[in-house]
Amino acid sequence: MKILFLSPYPAYPPRGGGALRIWNLLRGLAQHHDITCLSFAPDAAAVAALAPMRAHCRLATVIGPPPRRLTQRAWTTLASPLPDLALRNATPAYREALSRLLAAERFDLVHAASLEMADYGLLARQFGVPLISLDQFNAEYLLQRRAALSDLRRGVVGKPRALLGGVYSLVQWRKLVAYERRVVRDYDRVLVVSAEDRAALARLAPQASLHVIPNGVDTGYFAPGVTDQGIPTDLVFTATLDYRPNIDALVWFVQQVLPRIRAAQPGVRLVVVGRAAGPAVRALHDGEAVFVVGEVDDVRPYIGAAAVYVVPMRIGGGSRLKLLEALALAAPVVSTPMGAEGITGLKDGEHLLLGATPAEFAAATLRLIADRELGCRLGAAGRAHVVAQYDWQAIIPRLEGVYGI
Structure with a gap:
């Protein structure tokens, strides 16, 4: 044809x-x-x-x-x-x-x-x-x-x-x-x-x-085992950083969720990776709690190092390619319900953790930071799901x- x-x-x-x-x-x-x-x-x-x-x-x-x-x-x-x-x-x-x-x-x-x-x-x-x-x-x-x-x-x-x-x-x-x-x-x-x-x-x-x-997602390319790049308490967010729903998600997370997490775990930092970071995103970088890395040649080492990969979407539609990439890499994931929308079969507590409010999102993130075994189980199940359904x-x-x- x-x-x-x-x-x-x-x-x-x-x-x-x-x-x-x-x-x-x-x-x-x-x-x-x-x-x-x-x-x-x-x-x-x-x-x-x-x-x-x-x-x-x-x-x-x-x-x-x-x-x-x-x-x-x-x-x-x-x-x-x-x-x-x-x-x-x-x-x-x-x-x-x-x-x-x-x-x-x-x-x-x-x-x-x-x-x-x-x-x-x-x-x-x-x-x-x-x-x-x-x-x-x-x-x-x-x-x-x-x-x-x-x-x-x-x-x-x-x-x-x-x-x-x-x-x-x-x-x-x-x-x-x-x-x-x-x-x-x-x-x-x-x-x-x-x-x-x-x-x-x-x-x-x-x-x-x-x-x-x-x-x-290309589950052969996005596969566990790439070299990690980060520290064990990193939270990672990857996205196109001039897209309005992504900016909204990032600002909400930094202002409403991250302070709750750092109150319990002061060493936690958010690493933001993606292209086209504008003033609203760059202004979040403080060199302590938030690091805006910007565009990189390969996001896999950042996701592979994440204690938790966060998907704090509050507006938008479709489905999240970035979430599919994180699941394929067997990353521990916390998402809002809207962030996980569009990926059929994902279950809270089986493939990832969900949190709708700032308090729920922070609690789920802290749970994964504290329980690495749970994160590994969720990550393995998440990868198995996308290999079967979303390659x-x-x-x-x-x-x-x-x-x-």
Whole structure:
């Protein structure tokens, strides 16, 4: 089958949840199918970095999307019926490149990776492509709903910046409801990463063809035994650090949970690893309780050294690739219930510990610091679960089944 992937950003190097998903689905399908990828790339250096993808697909790139000024985003928030996500990657250069590709070749399937690319995928209808598919990384309206409610509650208690963010998310939430309802109805297949996201989108469009293709992990690469890097009481958080739900999780943990932990265990420190740390994240670094390491070539030594890997998510959707990586490495994990959402079969006390409130999260973390044997048991069970259910090699046949190939 000839498949055209539409990518909103470089999938290689595969850093960040979206890039990891695109890369692993593309690479898996390329084992048996002819893949072309048309990808945005911010500059020539990013295009050069995509070179390893050429071993798996034919690659075409468009420089962009052009940056949007804050004033532009503010105006479209007020004036456009479209959500910000639908405008983020809108550029004539990509549409022209896609039209040329579709006119020159016959593709059996166009796979639009993420809601940002939804309108481009629909363009394939005009060129007679028999099957178009949208890969929804999140039920985006649900993510913005959660963000709006969280920020508006904080704004009510005297945090003006949170109030402003809440108003923005409220507007985006309402726009996304209308946009996602329309888009998922127009696609032949819509992929979602969890049963929760499928249910959320089915509420908008009951007739949509929704299929769960979960996020996965390379359990051969993320396997116990890498060299540890840290001290025995480290708590570790890994994430893309400019993503709003991750910032919210980190700030909540540092302000509400970590002081409770250090009151009982003063030597505990939080190590934060990930790319694109902005001012809000860098300001948390104090060289004593919180260390913001930033981007590293390999996260495995940090996760492997963790006394506890923490997933303090309070907003968001989909499923957590970072949690799958930690489970594959057999790390002891404490998560909020929302942080573990989307990974079917995870059980509190069997694969990880859950804590919904600051007190519960702190107590679970202290329990694992004190009981290393429990952490080892949970870690082993967590790894066994993701090896059986969430290795990418087990997911690709499910995707081929959805596509009938």
